[in-house]
Amino acid sequence: MHKLTIIIENKPYEVEVTPSRATPGDYAVNIDGQLLTVYVPDYDNPELADWMIVDDRPYELLFSQDMRSAQIYSGRYDIQVRDKEAGSVRPASGDGRVKAPIPGMVTRIHVEPGQLVELGQPLLVLEAMKMENEIRSPLAGAVRQLAVKPGQTVTLGELMIEIE
């Protein structure tokens, strides 16, 4: 039995998970007192596991690599897993370092070092896949550092701007 706290879009759930000894891929899950059975058909290949059956209801779903979001039907949810046994809490997301979400070329920069920006304010334009993509501020704060120049090519995850 494994105790977890699962937070979905800011609502916490206390969850106990017990793998079945008899049937591989079967799990008994207790959520705030309610009992569910989860079956993972691809249990022998968990890397592929992109669908599960909960009490006879099949779902195709997708977790992000870091398990911070889940896609199901046509929605996407922020999730957080707190593992009491491992004693670890995954760090809160969203510091002020704005990294390149895709490789591309910085064509325009709308801000300067030291400038105050609002949440959602356009910071720069990144050109990729024949589109101009506006990158906006993740926080309200001041521009601490500009790590790129117009015309510069950036790789995936490369730091572009830091807000503090």
Place this chain on the structure above:
Amino acid sequence: MHKLTIIIENKPYEVEVTPSRATPGDYAVNIDGQLLTVYVPDYDNPELADWMIVDDRPYELLFSQDMRSAQIYSGRYDIQVRDKEAGSVRPASGDGRVKAPIPGMVTRIHVEPGQLVELGQPLLVLEAMKMENEIRSPLAGAVRQLAVKPGQTVTLGELMIEIE
């Protein structure tokens, strides 16, 4: 540069292969004096490599796991690779041990120990996928051993009959 002898349907070819240093996935291949360029688009994931481009001609193809046969278009070919460097010659195929090609149930056995059989003579019937599959002799010879009984379930690769 790597020297190989490739035998396809009993015809041998002397082959020299040189990987390109400049372009990953590119190979210069010399077959009996004729020069070809082979490009492996999936070079970064050779497990997936199921297609190649030879001098601008793309091919989808498939090698068996043991590299003893290749499928291309609607044909399949016996192949053999002799690696002079490794000094190893893969053993000749086809001893007389008849193993289960699929899991299933043996429903009938047509031969008895000691019986002489011809090449291609039906040995037994293996029931699988709702079909009765006739298993025939790979050699002309005598039945040395019957390792299964009618009604018996066999797993993939299990020895069923030995011919000598």
Place this chain on the structure above:
Amino acid sequence: MFKKILIANRGEIATRIIRTCREMGILTVALYTSADRDSLHVRLADEVKLLQSPNRYGDADEVLAIAKATGAEAIHPGYGFLAEEAGFAERCAAEGIVFIGPPPSVIRAVRSKMEAMEAVKRAGYRVPLYADLPDVGADEAALQQVAKEVGFPLVVKSARGGRGRGARVVLRADRLLEAVRAARHEAELIYGDDHLYLERVIAPSHYLVVQVLADAHGNVVHLGEREGSLLRHNQKLIEESPSPSLNDTQRSALWTAAIDIARLFNFQNTGAVEFLVDSAGNFHFTEVKARIQIEHGVSEMIASIDIVREQIRIAAGEKLARTQEEIRLDGWAMQCRINAEDPWNDYLPSPGRLTRFRLPQGPDVRVDTYGYVGCAIPERFDPLLANLLVKGDDRAMCVSRLRRALMEFRIVGVQTNLALHKQIVQDPAFIAGNYDTRFMEHFQFDVSANTSREACRDLVAMTAVAYLLRRRVDAPVIPERIKSGWHRSARRLPS
């Protein structure tokens, strides 16, 4: 209309039925066994139930219990399993659940092949010469006597029939006993009923089926005929519509006969009225298949009608969507049955996990399958993996589209009969539409087809590179390929 339907089947047909249900806004309950848990029908259903019974999809008790527990108002049996089971249809009715298929009385009437032929014969249509076979216990003399009356060559058939299984052609008297024994065994295995009969072989012949739809209000329509003469071991490899072997007079006579015969049995829902056409052009009624068929998509393509949708509408008491006059048969369609079996090894079944599964696409190409990349193909069930369907303006365009689609279809992880199909569609007689039920007897599968000298030299180069690539990745020791003793014919490459 129903709110929820239970699908008492698996694989491609279960997947096919779910699609129409979803389009009609009907919830689906799918069944599965642990071997089938990868099948697309389990992923796509609204609700799924793991079967406990060793009879699996054919267990009437468990299927009914699940229907009741889940509140399904109707059951679609697909083909095989509980389709054409009058007893099951009766139990459904008793439980207040709609069986999507003909009424039990109709199933019974057509299920007995001999009685059905007798009735159709009385109505004035030709049927093959046939005779009931003495019981299992009967002596060989009695058997030979019956056979003599029918005449050789003859075919030993299961009285329950269906899907061409359990049928065996016998050319000479001295082969009869063995064939009857084998047919009984197979009939018992597949249908749970070893009742057989003998039928005089009509050969050469054409195997034609007329797809019919009939509602509960007395309306009966046909969706044209399909030519199913391209058979291997009594299984249709390629089916097409319209038939290239009929002239227009024959065609319309066949359609009229099919509607007549459907009316004769008070037929309802969908079915196929089957005929053999002899070399003189006479057609002989053989049976009515009282269920959806694997090849129904061929008729769907030329008639632009969703047959599963019509089945559900008919079962719900609705009238047919179109009259015969409103149905326009247009273009030419073909289907290839793609099996997970190895054409290089006597068509042994080939279970496994799909590592590549790239469907052909483009205009008027359709694939019905339960597979996808990563899906395990179980060893326990029928090797049918996919139905490949194409349509063209005329037969030439249809054949060239089929050839293109076959080239494009990529399946790795199991062996399939794709290579066989690729060769058939390049056969001159097939291309000319000039084939009958003996086609596959003469067809030679060429192990090294289509490989020019250039392609062969390129193969040498690719083999060398593949060998180096595999060495480079230091793959774990590759297990020896299983060496069974099955037959293998090899041809030398051009040199």
Place this chain on the structure above:
Amino acid sequence: MFKKILIANRGEIATRIIRTCREMGILTVALYTSADRDSLHVRLADEVKLLQSPNRYGDADEVLAIAKATGAEAIHPGYGFLAEEAGFAERCAAEGIVFIGPPPSVIRAVRSKMEAMEAVKRAGYRVPLYADLPDVGADEAALQQVAKEVGFPLVVKSARGGRGRGARVVLRADRLLEAVRAARHEAELIYGDDHLYLERVIAPSHYLVVQVLADAHGNVVHLGEREGSLLRHNQKLIEESPSPSLNDTQRSALWTAAIDIARLFNFQNTGAVEFLVDSAGNFHFTEVKARIQIEHGVSEMIASIDIVREQIRIAAGEKLARTQEEIRLDGWAMQCRINAEDPWNDYLPSPGRLTRFRLPQGPDVRVDTYGYVGCAIPERFDPLLANLLVKGDDRAMCVSRLRRALMEFRIVGVQTNLALHKQIVQDPAFIAGNYDTRFMEHFQFDVSANTSREACRDLVAMTAVAYLLRRRVDAPVIPERIKSGWHRSARRLPS
């Protein structure tokens, strides 16, 4: 007929063209860049050439050199790149290579949007109010003067146009300068030509195109109209045929106008005559697209005509396969443009490798794509990954089929706009066929759509199991998800 055709394009359209060529028995030469080496068009062609030029598929010199070296008799440009380039078409002619498209003179005549509007206006048809824009260097006062004559709201457009890029709506004078600058930049970037003009906005309106085919023998036919009003950033998300916004009188007037206009320009090959229909029901000609369009499959489905095949036949000097009377428009078809972009992150492009790519199947569903499982989606090109096409007997059936197909389409490895499409097809106005070009302005993408309380609780359970599964396999340390600062709106789950 040609023996070999070079396809000067990439991705789904190159794949689409190869299919038709193969069905016609024509060999294909495909081009690729190293970023595109995974694309299906490279696997399916008979011959492939790696492009060396930094201009890639748009490099006329290299494309012509390859055509000559490979002995290709004709070049199909697809859309974009070398399509609608009169200069390139002329060079092909000079080299004795057939350009599959209209003659250079026709391309020139329709390529200049303003001259085309002028010509059509003279022929008696309505066109929008427009004005040429002063040169780049012109001062703002002159710019404002032109704008005032056109009137606000207006749209700043590229004179070269095409694919809706480089167009910007301006509501007020004080936004004009900024919009013109941005439009110039984008037009230069995309078309290599920053010539702009202003056009009075017609809003609300419907964006309609009529697909035409014209041979070199003076025959011109149409394949009905498509409604393309469902736009996001000037890109068509969903297109359908017929249009739900026209009555029969309007429809036949539109068809007649399209044929007239095509004849006016001596049009040849295939193209789209485009109109805006205002709220009074008047239609205004806007432009002729002198090439195959991304949405051509919608017309193929309702007309049962392979447009690529007709393009090739016309280019080879053959007559149209059918007269207008022989063309029957039947049923209702729709197309969704599936882009590799992230609807939760301001539609940022999402390159990556496809780890799951399961196409929807079943009757009358078609997907045109260059992708397959294992294929890398490059970052360098258009995010268009797949065209999903469906057809039904009527609009209701078509919409329900589209909804079903979208549910079934499974793409993992890149983010796509599938979720956006799934939500649009459940919008009541869309379902009623009651939408215009403003639809997407008002449409709210719901990040947590369709999730019931039960599904939410099930998601909690699955998250817990997924977490344990991942721990169990001891995966290598998972890199932190890239945290960029793009906008993210989140909605709370039902609780």
